[in-house]
Amino acid sequence: MIGYVRGKISHLFPDSCFVDVNGVGYRVFIPQSTRQNLSKGAETTLFTYLNVREDALLLYGFSSQQEYDLFILLTSVSGIGPKVGLGILSAISPTDFIMAVGQKNFSLLTKIPGVGKKTAERIVLELKDKIGEADPDNVIIAAATDAAGSIQAEALQALLTLGYTQQEITPVLRKAAEATSVEEIIKLALKEFSGRS
Incomplete structure (x- = not known):
């Protein structure tokens, strides 16, 4: 692999x-x-x-571990292969997808190209327990990956590359919501991580 x-x-x-x-x-x-x-x-x-x-x-x-994880979840649904999974990720943000599944929003899911009523029902049925009721941490991470080139997404990527886990990074992203640069987020993160050791 x-x-x-x-x-x-x-x-x-x-x-x-x-x-x-x-x-x-x-x-x-x-x-x-x-x-x-x-x-x-x-x-x-x-x-x-x-x-x-x-x-x-x-x-x-x-571009992020979270998109990858969502893709793996999508392709675990019967009838959804890699091409359809990729199409879904192209048509809806991870945040909106997580919310739609958590809230059983079939009308939003059926607006995605290639997803009909039966597929939407299957997605909700098979993923609602895996995704849960739109776990706030997942939404924060997903939101960070939504905006192309956003500073949160870049900082997330940098911190993952440095070897920190999603669980460690999530609270820092929450604290750094008002940050105006990637460097600011990374400095805050490193300060937080060094304070824990």
Whole structure:
């Protein structure tokens, strides 16, 4: 299993990109939310899921661990494969999706391309217990990943890369809601983490 790829974006397509990792170009299929965070020539880290089929090995990538986790949840629903999962993540923010499932908002779910009434019902039935009643921590993390290039998303990514866990980072993001730069959030986080040791 390929957990993540880190490299330079050499090409960007509507639903995928090439990540150049030491001269090897990996085609990674991505949702729109991730694509908005990428730019040609920039270094990136994508959390990946390798879909093994008889005729192909397909790599799906996400700019945050939370998007990846939501994708894995979506593809655990019967009848939803990686392509549909990617389409759902492209059409709705993680926050709105979590809220829609928690509140059984079928009308919002059926507005997503490729999701009919039966699929929406299956999503709610199979995911409501896994997602719970829109856990506030999940919503905070999801909200941080919603805005393309938002400072919260960048800080989250940086702190995950430094080896901190989502559970450690969540309270810091909550405290840093008014922060105006990535550096400010990271300084606050490091101060918090050093105070605990």
